[in-house]
Amino acid sequence: MASSANVMYILEHREIVQAHIQNHKLTWPPSRPDDSGNVAGDAPVKVCIRVRPLLPRDEDAQSFSLVEVQDSQMIHVTHPTIRWAGGRIATKTYDADIVFSEIASSKDVYDGMRLTQEIAQLMHQDGSELSILAYGQTGTGKTFTTTSLEEQIASEIFDLTSPDCQLSIRLSILEIRGSASYDLLSEPALQPITIFAGSGSAQFQGLSVHEVSDKEALLRLIKMGRELRLTRSTSKNDTSSRSHSIVSIKISQTKEGASEAVSYLNVVDLAGSERSSIVASHDAERVKESIDTNKSLAALKDCIRARLSDKPAFVPWRGNKLTMALKGAFENRTKQTREGHTSPSSKLFIIACVSPSVIDIEDTLNTLKYVTPFQLSAASAVDATVRQSDLQTSDDPRSWSHARSKTYITRNMPKLAALADRLLPHPSSTIASLFPLNAQALELLTNTPAPSETVPPDPRVLGAARPWISSYHKKLQDLAGKCAALDAAAAGGGKRAFGVVATASAGVRAGSMAGANSKGGLLAVLNGTDPSAHETGRVQRIFEDGTPWKAIERLESANR
Ligand SMILES: Nc1ncnc2c1ncn2[C@@H]1O[C@H](COP(=O)(O)OP(=O)(O)OP(=O)(O)O)[C@@H](O)[C@H]1O
Known part of the structure; x- marks a missing residue:
């Protein structure tokens, strides 16, 4: 939770700030037509923003919301700034491929990202990979979001295969905590894993892979891995997950008389990003973990940037365990679809989870600053289309x-x-x-x-x-x-x-x-x-x- 002079200042001037927010609404640009269908387009990286509701702890701190979702692609964030004249309130506007407000249900998120269509398409393209990453400050709903997505995926993946295809699903769940990695499905539990870069691919020594034949088995294993991660955090007296968890599903589909199509689906609950001022208040072990976490998030950013390049670019995936584990997500190849057009072999959704609360405002701005540069598609869309109202x-x-x-x-x-x-x-x-x-x-x-x-x-x-x-x-x-x-x-x-x-x-x-x-x-x-x-x-x-x-x-x- 951020607590700074700026935050105190905003809390003390609640009426002025709320009046500013209401006045700012009068200046909103016209909403675009609901464009959420675009999220199914072929951009390799899609940026989603999910705003969680205010929680009882926000209300207890007399905090209030500084975030307004205008429509399915635009969000306004009010924040304190310093100007010549003294403290001032400003509002920043962000575009995203899709924005989910605090009232969006888990099903709204799944449907808004068009995951049914994305997964069905993935399963038919040999060598393709779909990764969904939840990024954000601690306590903003990353686990809440990824848990519901995993459950919805598990519930429908077996129904997405064609009746004339044989389907095989293999699951592994990896936890990266600081510089160490563990298997969340191993027997005995939590076996350490060695991750290293082989020639052209990452190797996971000791990671167990589980073949599952139906949705119940898949749901049960995912739940088991999540509970183990949660128990570990609680036993360390943490209120937050200090690790990245990567649920990887390998999907093999074989049609009689045709070759096997193998594709990969990753759901990643990233460790909460922390500002250095907060990291400094932890004990030595925690400081080291937080530094490793922040390094891995910086490495992730570099790899996503490289993935966004139009030209073949060097992807520094070997630099970190997280980026090694997600190597396939940064591959910049195209595939021919069955309909005859080309489509990227890897797609990545990054869901920025943010809190609307005043006390988290600095982290909310940091999260949006991290993810919005990945959103090339919307920037160019806004640039390219000058609307009549403009x-x-x-x-x-x-x-x-x-x-x-x-x-x-x-x-x-x-x-x-x-x-x-x-x-x-x-x-x-x-x-x-x-x-x-x-x-x-x-x-x-x-x-x-x-x-x-x-x-x-x-x-x-x-x-x-x-x-x-x-x-x-x-x-x-x-x-x-x-x-x-x-x-x-x-x-x-x-x-x-x-x-x-x-x-x-x-x-x-x-x-x-x-x-x-x-x-x-x-x-x-x-x-x-x-x-x-x-x-x-x-x-x-x-x-x-x-x-x-x-x-x-x-x-x-x-x-x-
Ligand atoms: N969209 C939402 N609707 C209702 N409650 C939510 C929503 N998002 C988050 N919450 C609640 O907020 C709290 C924090 O959520 P969660 O544990 O998912 O955060 P997190 O980002 O994963 O945090 P950490 O990084 O610390 O693990 C939980 O109590 C969760 O139930």
Whole structure:
């Protein structure tokens, strides 16, 4: 459980925060049509987010929810930030292939991921592998989720084979705890396993494999492995699972007169990720385990990234036991389907389990930061499709998507159109990050009262932020110097153009520009290589005497 000055601050300002959340809802972009069918597409990695409900322990701590699920692919997370003006509340929006809210049942999750179809397809493709990984902070529902998925898989896998096929199911369950690995189905229990990298594949010395002939036997063994893992955690006085558990099912299907199709299905309950500040409070054994766990999660991230590469990429699976055990999940080969089109030989679902509670907010943001870069499909989908509603300009620009911001710049800011790609290089960059839009700007634009977002500075928060603020000061000074030099160069050449001052080359994060704006009227985007694309002094003057958004409008009309 995270407990920091930021969290205390949010808890103490509950009414303001909840009012912010309600106001933020008014600025949500239009929901997309229910696109959950896309989750069955052929992207090799799919990102799902599951929000667990608030638990009695959250209520006991007077905590409340900071997470709003807008639709099946969008989630908004409100969190505290530090700004020049003191403590501030902000909301981040994340896209995912599929988002499950706190009221989604286990069946909703199974159906939403279209696992029946995925498994049926898997069984027919020789050499293919499907892996489902639950990732997240401790206590967010990873075991809750994987348990129900395993049970649903066990209940239907025997029914998914064609009547003219002979089916063989073999099961093994491996536990990786720190640097050690154990067999959760061995007799006697918990035999240590040696995992090592052979030539081109991982070897599991000592891991028992169990052939099962019906769903009851499969369910019984899965339950046995889970209970053993749980008992071990409880006997060590843990409230959380400190290990990765990997349930592996090898499926062989033989059709009379045809060759055998062998495929693999893994359900992985990853150990809870822990922040280093929390790890430090454990005993030595636990610290070592947590370090190993965090290393394995970092190695997993590297392998998934490599899997996402368009070109054949080196996958560093040998680096860690977890990635060795999941080697097949990172294979980048394609298979010909029976219908004649190609499909990836391995698919991976990562389910980010998150808590909506204020006290877990830092971990929730960390979890989303870990998984969302894997979600290439949605980012490109948002980029590629500019919806009709994106062309309207009447609602809150702070909520505009990357695509909409880019369209707006291209269509309405002729002098900046050619720079649109450079100004907004990343799916997370939007017009709001370029031009910080504060509450008054919103009020002017939408004619609605400004939500009160800024709360008084809290000395505890500001104290913690002091080193960050000084380094930010320094960066702004460098930036201002650079802008002045560019301005002088452009004036000397007699060439003055519409321009704004930027952050990318100075390394200041675009999101921090709200501070730049309130500090000196120094705003915007530096096109570091093109001295004609700026007019710093003029921009500065305009910004000093108006809100950012009004200033942008004036700049636009001045430059038409
Ligand atoms: N979607 C949900 N609906 C209802 N209760 C849930 C849900 N998700 C989690 N819980 C409850 O939250 C608690 C923690 O869940 P769980 O043990 O699955 O977390 P975990 O992420 O596996 O934690 P750890 O990493 O510590 O093992 C449990 O009491 C569980 O019943």
